[in-house]
Amino acid sequence: MIQQEYPLHWQTKNFSIKIFCSIPNVATGILLKAGKAHLVIDPGDGILRDLNKEIGVKNLLNISDIFITHGHHDHLGGVWSLLTYLRVMQKKIPLNIHYPDGCVEIESIYNAFLKVYSHSMTYKIKLKPIKKMNSFVANQTRVKPFPVIHKEYLSSNKTRQVPALGYNFIFNGKKICYGGDTAYCDTLVKHARNADLAIIEAGHDEDTPDEMHMTMKEAVSIGKSAKKYFLVHVPE
Numbered sequence: 001m002i003q004q005e006y007p008l009h010w011q012t013k014n015f016s017i018k019i020f021c022s023i024p025n026v027a028t029g030i031l032l033k034a035g036k037a038h039l040v041i042d043p044g045d046g047i048l049r050d051l052n053k054e055i056g057v058k059n060l061l062n063i064s065d066i067f068i069t070h071g072h073h074d075h076l077g078g079v080w081s082l083l084t085y086l087r088v089m090q091k092k093i094p095l096n097i098h099y100p101d102g103c104v105e106i107e108s109i110y111n112a113f114l115k116v117y118s119h120s121m122t123y124k125i126k127l128k129p130i131k132k133m134n135s136f137v138a139n140q141t142r143v144k145p146f147p148v149i150h151k152e153y154l155s156s157n158k159t160r161q162v163p164a165l166g167y168n169f170i171f172n173g174k175k176i177c178y179g180g181d182t183a184y185c186d187t188l189v190k191h192a193r194n195a196d197l198a199i200i201e202a203g204h205d206e207d208t209p210d211e212m213h214m215t216m217k218e219a220v221s222i223g224k225s226a227k228k229y230f231l232v233h234v235p236e
């Protein structure tokens with residue numbers, strides 16, 4: 001089952017997810033609705049436009065939590081405009097940003113943002129680096145982070161592991177597993193199994209496995225262990 005017509009949408013009673021986009025090196029953007037709560041996952045470029053159209057200003061102002069899987073631009077490139085828009089529209093309630101500990105990109109965006117706007121902020125941003133993999137509750141949704149394997153190239157053609165997480169989101173007895181960007185890894189295999197929905201990346205465009213993304217075959221093998229799955233982040 002390959003579904004690449006964005007947006008991708010899945011829903012059960014009071015719990016739904018919409019993937020506006022997930023294209024490697026371009027953008028990802030995901031909205032999770034749990035009861036009345038709206039949670040944002042991987043706010044890449046275009047997220048403000050997509051959220052505004054999908055849920056409107058009033059709901060945007062009530063967003064309480066953002067989850068970031070890792071610091072690559074296609075997963076957080078929309079943060080600056082989203083934070084600024086919320087300030088312009090006079091958001092009041094705090095915004096929690098959850099991300100893997102050591103993700104320098106989101107902390108840099110936050111620091112630069114405060115440098116520019118601290119004198120005119122209408123809401124509080126709370127950075128929540130995830131160090132331990134304990135589960136926690138965000139606006140009534142149980143969240144279970146787990147480490148994944150995702151690397152990036154350095155200038156010398158060497159690679160380095162980037163701080164990277166997948167997340168399970170559990171609400172009303174239903175579980176959504178989102179692996180973020182990852183190579184094939186045991187933690188994702190474990191957490192995707194029996195999920196009501198697994199969102200699995202298939203970002204590697206060759207058949208030989210590597211340490212950055214999964215091949216289509218690897219992604220499908222994990223997806224099939226869930227009750228339903230979406231393959232995302234497939235190269236165009």
Ligand SMILES: [Zn+2]
Pocket residue numbers: 023024025072074075181233
């Ligand atoms: Zn990516």
Ligand SMILES: [Zn+2]
Pocket residue numbers: 070072150181
């Ligand atoms: Zn990445």
